[in-house]
Each structure stands twice: as C-alpha cells, then as structure tokens.
Amino acid sequence: MNIQNNLEQRLRDWKSSFEFEGPHLPDDVLYRLANAGGIKNADNETARHLSLCPTCLEKWADWRRAISAAEESTQESHEEFMSYGMLEAAASTGPLQPLNLQSRCGSFCLGVLPSMGNPDKGLLTLEAIGQIAASLEGRRVTIRDRRGTVLIDGHLHEGRVARPCEHLGEIDLSTWTIVFATEDC
Numbered sequence: 536m537n538i539q540n541n542l543e544q545r546l547r548d549w550k551s552s553f554e555f556e557g558p559h560l561p562d563d564v565l566y567r568l569a570n571a572g573g574i575k576n577a578d579n580e581t582a583r584h585l586s587l588c589p590t591c592l593e594k595w596a597d598w599r600r601a602i603s604a605a606e607e608s609t610q611e612s613h614e615e616f617m618s619y620g621m622l623e624a625a626a627s628t629g630p631l632q633p634l635n636l637q638s639r640c641g642s643f644c645l646g647v648l649p650s651m652g653n654p655d656k657g658l659l660t661l662e663a664i665g666q667i668a669a670s671l672e673g674r675r676v677t678i679r680d681r682r683g684t685v686l687i688d689g690h691l692h693e694g695r696v697a698r699p700c701e702h703l704g705e706i707d708l709s710t711w712t713i714v715f716a717t718e719d720c
Contacts, residue, residue: 560591569598586712618713642667655704659686660697668694675716681707
C-alpha cells in the first residue's frame with residue numbers, strides 16, 4: 536500500500552468531516568459575495584456562515600479567483616479583502632510548537648507562537664506577504680477561527696499585526712478567516 540496515497544485520503548476524509556451544520560449558501564449568493572463590494576453588503580448571518588463553513592469558503596474563493604481573472608483591469612480594488620486558511624489535522628503540531636500557516640491566497644502568514652514556560656499562552660501574528668502589504672497598510676483586520684472566535688482584531692502596521700493569546704489550546708485553526716474592513720470604516 537502506498538503510504539502517501541493513504542495519508543492523502545485520510546486528510547480528504549478529515550477535511551470533509553468539517554461540514555457546517557445547516558444548509559450551504561447557494562451558488563448565486565456566493566457569486567454575489569465574490570464580486571466587488573459583495574462581502575461589505577452581506578448580512579451578518581451570511582458573512583458568519585461564509586467565515587465558518589469550509590465548503591462555502593472554498594466555493595467563494597473559486598468564484599473570487601474566476602471573477603478576478605475575468606477582470607480586464609490590472610488595478611485591484613481594495614475596498615475589502617477576505618482570505619482564509621486551513622490547518623490539516625495530520626500536519627498539526629499542537630500548541631507546543633510554533634506554527635506558521637499560509638493563507639490559501641498566499642498573501643498572508645498566520646503565526647502561532649506559544650510561550651516556552653506555558654504553551655497555552657502565547658502570541659498570534661499576521662504578516663502580509665509581498666506587494667499586498669503596502670496596499671493594505673493601516674487597514675483594520677479581523678481574524679477568526681472555525682468557531683468564530685476573534686483571534687486578532689487590529690490595524691496592519693508595516694505589514695504586521697500581533698496580539699497576545701491566553702488560551703492557545705482552545706483555538707480551532709481547521710479553518711481560519713482574514714477579513715479587512717473597508718477603508719472608510
């Protein structure tokens with residue numbers, strides 16, 4: 536038996552076990568959310584569902600990529616920005632070791648840095664990677680875990696934001712979302 540194929544199948548099975556309870560968002564809603572201004576105009580329940588449901592979040596990301604690719608202009612509008620990441624169970628080292636998780640869009644790195652004396656306490660960091668850092672400078676960012684717990688809420692300064700965390704062991708990073716507020720908020 537090929538160990539690599541066995542591991543990949545187990546990871547797919549693990550990921551599929553994180554289904555959001557209740558109905559998923561329809562494709563027309565996901566399409567509307569993926570267009571410019573879509574997240575900003577979403578009601579609270581729709582935005583909450585999108586931030587907590589890995590299935591809908593991946594569909595939203597597919598729509599967002601398709602819409603972005605279809606846009607003729609190379610100028611990117613940064614009224615709003617949303618990305619996400621997922622931590623596969625088999626890849627998790629738990630809160631005892633530092634973690635650096637890259638977002639699916641590749642533009643952000645979420646760092647989990649436990650204290651050596653008390654691994655349940657530590658520091659959470661977000662770093663914008665590359666050219667996007669300058670375009671989002673000073674913008675308010677909110678990062679939530681799968682349960683909707685706010686991990687970081689602050690402004691990006693020199694491409695980074697960091698916050699202390701008292702309960703690293705309670706964080707569920709199987710899915711995490713990054714949302715930048717509109718510039719006028």
